[in-house]
Amino acid sequence: MARIVLICIFVMCGSLLYGIDSGEIGGFMSMTSFLKDFGYWDTKTDAYNIATPVQLAINLLMLVGSVLACFVAGPIGTRYGRRVGLLCCGLCGLVGPILQACSTHIGTMYVGRIISGAGIGFASNFVPVYQAEVSPTHLRGMLVGLYQAGINIGQFAGACIMEGTYTMSSDWAWRIPLITQMVFPVIVALLVFLLPETPRWLLSVDRREKAARSIRRLRGKKYAEGQIVEEIDNISQHLAAERAADETSSYWDIFKGTDLRRTHIACGLMLFQVWTGISFITTYGTYFYTTSGITDSFLVTVITQACQLAGILVMFPSVHYLGRRTMLLWGGAVQTISIFLVAIIGTALPNSVAAGRCLVAFCCLYGFAFSWAWGPVAWVVTSEISSNALRSKTQSVATTTNWMSTLIIQIILPYLINTSAADLGAKVGFIFGSTCLIGLIWAFIMVPETKGRSLEELDEMFANGVSIKDFPTYVCQGVQPDMAKTEVDVDQIEHVGEEKEAIVPHV
Numbered sequence: 001m002a003r004i005v006l007i008c009i010f011v012m013c014g015s016l017l018y019g020i021d022s023g024e025i026g027g028f029m030s031m032t033s034f035l036k037d038f039g040y041w042d043t044k045t046d047a048y049n050i051a052t053p054v055q056l057a058i059n060l061l062m063l064v065g066s067v068l069a070c071f072v073a074g075p076i077g078t079r080y081g082r083r084v085g086l087l088c089c090g091l092c093g094l095v096g097p098i099l100q101a102c103s104t105h106i107g108t109m110y111v112g113r114i115i116s117g118a119g120i121g122f123a124s125n126f127v128p129v130y131q132a133e134v135s136p137t138h139l140r141g142m143l144v145g146l147y148q149a150g151i152n153i154g155q156f157a158g159a160c161i162m163e164g165t166y167t168m169s170s171d172w173a174w175r176i177p178l179i180t181q182m183v184f185p186v187i188v189a190l191l192v193f194l195l196p197e198t199p200r201w202l203l204s205v206d207r208r209e210k211a212a213r214s215i216r217r218l219r220g221k222k223y224a225e226g227q228i229v230e231e232i233d234n235i236s237q238h239l240a241a242e243r244a245a246d247e248t249s250s251y252w253d254i255f256k257g258t259d260l261r262r263t264h265i266a267c268g269l270m271l272f273q274v275w276t277g278i279s280f281i282t283t284y285g286t287y288f289y290t291t292s293g294i295t296d297s298f299l300v301t302v303i304t305q306a307c308q309l310a311g312i313l314v315m316f317p318s319v320h321y322l323g324r325r326t327m328l329l330w331g332g333a334v335q336t337i338s339i340f341l342v343a344i345i346g347t348a349l350p351n352s353v354a355a356g357r358c359l360v361a362f363c364c365l366y367g368f369a370f371s372w373a374w375g376p377v378a379w380v381v382t383s384e385i386s387s388n389a390l391r392s393k394t395q396s397v398a399t400t401t402n403w404m405s406t407l408i409i410q411i412i413l414p415y416l417i418n419t420s421a422a423d424l425g426a427k428v429g430f431i432f433g434s435t436c437l438i439g440l441i442w443a444f445i446m447v448p449e450t451k452g453r454s455l456e457e458l459d460e461m462f463a464n465g466v467s468i469k470d471f472p473t474y475v476c477q478g479v480q481p482d483m484a485k486t487e488v489d490v491d492q493i494e495h496v497g498e499e500k501e502a503i504v505p506h507v
Contacts, residue, residue, distance in 0.1 A: 004218055007195060008131045008143040012150040013184040014086060014123035017093045019154020020161075020184070021062070021116060023305060024177045026283045027162035029055060030290040030297055034174040038106050054106065055414045059283060061110050063407055065096075065117020066124065070403075073125035081201050082133070083192050085126035090189030093119030094182055101178035119185060133198035134218050148376045152312045154184075155282065156305040162286070163298045203235050211235075254394050258462045265385050265446055266398040269378040272439030274405035276335055277432025278370050281363055282308075284413055288425070289359075293351035300360050307364040311371030318372065323451035324381050325443070331373020332440035338366035340433035346426020359426065374439075384450045384458065 028034040035048035042049035069092070077085050096116025103109040128147045135143040161180055165173045196218055202211035215228050254263045280288070285304060289297035318327055341362045349355035386394035416424050416431075448471040450458060457476045466474050 003220055004134060004136065005143065007134060007218070008146055010187070010191065011086065011127055011130050011195070012146045013187050014089045014093075014127040015147045015150030016154035016157075016184045017089070017116075017123050017181070018120040019151040019156075020158040020181055021120065021154075022151075022282055023155035023158020023301075024162055024181070025058065025062075027159070027166060027177075027286045027298060027301065028058075028174050029284070029287040031162075031166050031174055033169065033171050037104075037171055037174075038109065052414045056411060057110060058113055059410050059414070060407070061113040062117035062120065063403070063410060065092075065114040065119075066121035067117075067403060067407075068114075069118040069121025070125060073122055077126065077129070077201070078204075081197050082126050082130045083195055083197050085122055086130065086188055086192045086195075089119050089122035089126060090185040090187075090192060091119075092116070092122060093185030094189060097178045097181040097185075101175045116181075130195075130198060133200040134196075136219075148379070149312050152305075152309045152371060156302070156309045159298070159302040159305040163302050166298045199232065200235055203232065208232065254397060258465065259394075262385050262462055263394055263397065266382045266394050267401045268442055268446060269382050270398045270402035271405050272435070272442065273374050273378040274402060274409055275432070275435040276332075276370060276374055276439060277339060277409075277428075277435065278367075278375070279406070279409050279413060280417075280428055280432060281367055281370075283410070284417055285363065288417060288428075294356045294360065300363075303360070304364050304367050308367040308371040311368040312376065315372050315376050319377060319380060319451075323449050324377050324384075325447055325449040325451075327373040327377050328381075328443045328447060329440065331369045331377070332436060332443060334369035335366050335374065336433055336436040336440055338362040338369065339429045339436055341429075342366070343426050343429025343433055346429065350425070381447065381450060384453075 029050055032048055035050055038054060039048050039050035041047075069088075073085060076088065092115050096112045096114075096119055099112030099115065100109055103112065127150075131143050131146060158177070161177045165176050167173070168176075196214040197210070199211040199214045199218075202208075202214060211232055212228055215231060216223065219228070253259060281304060286297050286301045289300050294300055315327075339362075342359055345355050345358045345362075382394075382398050386398075413428075416422050416428050445468070448461075448466075448468050453461070460476050461471065461474055
């Protein structure tokens, strides 16, 4: 098992692409040398600033690249396999930062942002899929969780790098962080050829012998031949069941009958995960701290990222012992209170030392709560709540909701906080505090506790219209005959999407 853990940790380098990029790009907006090269002198503040459209484009074009990569990731993964997808991730993740680091014109920076976004898009599709498809059942949840952990680790590393370079007076202050972004894609691009292809993909293209060799490489010499044959047979049966279910269902089915309730929950989780306002802290945090009069804004960013990393580490045992619903409610409550306090204190005592300290404290608490609950748990519940027959379609609609919500947030945020636009500053907290509160109320009304329930049990409970209140105590009677026609073994396919499925977790 140590071999599989090491492989999944190596593949996690792909998720570090998004983490380190988001940890650094926000700091550029507050870096004097970067603003000199791509910004303008603001007479209002007697300091360099960056135009709102430029600030918007730098962040938005990365998302455009990610979306474009997601469109082609399905065909690439289906036809060429997961390793080719990881190679695309590594190559785009290398070329993008090279173009940005060599930029002398904003146009080159824009192209680099699109290509970097493509690398992140490929990573969001192929990293968790590869990890899920090579992991044994009892380790799958933890190993797939490495994807989100990689994002938080990357954000923390990016913030630390920015803390070390932002005082430089030359343009190396922002070029060095971009150079560091090349390390992880090089690792992925060079070592991906040493990885075995996933047995599930090999079987999906009828390469049974190669699938057997892949399992031997993954499981080690001690794995018995009979176990290999049994695992191959199980995967083959599940693939057949998934294909049959996919052929007999359509996208309209996710909006019919009891599946409408499940689609509502999945899309609602993806919507409110973004509208809690995490981009305000992660992407524009450094800029917000600077405009709020906090002198050590880069150091504060490092501290807030460390708090988010601590949240993801605490999440692993919490999701097992506390349950999903409990974490979403408590995490949502902490986020709501924290972001409202940021708005109240920042508005009542602008630019004061005491207010600055309170802003930092509550932003750290907010970031911890998000990484502990709504960040990862929304993805967990979304993957559990969908019916087996419609899982890929529900997941597709939910992740599309997440992407569109992210694009909307990235478009409006610069106009809300930039000093040359609305310049709301801490008042933005009133907006996201309200959406946090709405999300908390919605979760209390709509999201059941799925902890300890198999997917078959969830199918029965939703089919019988079990209420939120009765979910914890409901005694399942067993899988109904009509369900059994399209159900497959949960433990074997948990968190494993179809080849064309785009898995897009966001922080």
